[in-house]
Amino acid sequence: MSARYRSNYIDHKRKQYRTIRLIGIALLVLLGYIAVTTLIFSTRNLETNSMEPQLRTGDRFIVSSFTIRSLFSDLGLMKRNPSLHRGDIVLVHHGITKQPNIFLIFADGIVRFFTAQRISILSTDEDFFIKRVVALPGDEISIAGFICRVKPRDALYPVTEFELTTKPYTVNIPQIPALWDQSLPFSGIYSSTVVGEDEYFVLSDDRSNTNDARTWGPIPVESLSGRLLFRYWPLNRFGIP
Numbered sequence: 001m002s003a004r005y006r007s008n009y010i011d012h013k014r015k016q017y018r019t020i021r022l023i024g025i026a027l028l029v030l031l032g033y034i035a036v037t038t039l040i041f042s043t044r045n046l047e048t049n050s051m052e053p054q055l056r057t058g059d060r061f062i063v064s065s066f067t068i069r070s071l072f073s074d075l076g077l078m079k080r081n082p083s084l085h086r087g088d089i090v091l092v093h094h095g096i097t098k099q100p101n102i103f104l105i106f107a108d109g110i111v112r113f114f115t116a117q118r119i120s121i122l123s124t125d126e127d128f129f130i131k132r133v134v135a136l137p138g139d140e141i142s143i144a145g146f147i148c149r150v151k152p153r154d155a156l157y158p159v160t161e162f163e164l165t166t167k168p169y170t171v172n173i174p175q176i177p178a179l180w181d182q183s184l185p186f187s188g189i190y191s192s193t194v195v196g197e198d199e200y201f202v203l204s205d206d207r208s209n210t211n212d213a214r215t216w217g218p219i220p221v222e223s224l225s226g227r228l229l230f231r232y233w234p235l236n237r238f239g240i241p
Helices: 003-040 067-074 102-114
Strands: 041-045 060-065 089-093 128-135 140-144 147-151 190-194 199-203 224-233
Touching: 003 041, 003 060, 003 067, 003 102, 041 224, 089 199, 128 147
Parallel strands: none
Antiparallel strands: 041 060, 060 224, 089 128, 089 224, 128 199, 140 147, 140 190
């Protein structure tokens, strides 16, 4: 083998190696991105005014995913209920009550990656709602005048939702006519109910005609997809919501 032929052969092999290495790095980046955005963190936009005044339309958030917990709980390796507190803001997937299998989850991650999070094969943004947890499993709740009163499992008396949270927030109370039918879903009245062991009671901060537990009732833990960690856009409201 001549020196020139050997040199060309070595250069060709080096180019092949660099190409294979670049493809390998790209695949690792893709798999890492899918794993992180599917199993650990994701991003979500608030597209309605249902959480005003605390959150606003167009706000963008980093969300911690409950996917790993759901998968492990199905295998009996972790308790089903996440460590939530009253006042936490959660992502509710009201379209399904059971997580899809792991292969569909990763396939969805690939589609989201190549479409910049614009397309999903599992769901659309319309399936998701951003709500606030006001009552935990075992709490007894009721609503009067659009304000929720909560009696924890071992408490003697109920108190308002604001007295049990470590995260201060305010709510929008709508003005309703004096002759408004109090039996309507959005009237601000909700009869006393005990939240089930694997359920949560979630409400909108805007207590007008927005869908939440007033119409759904307590939601199963399987419908919780994640918890909002912090708002990254707009920059002037950057921080923990």
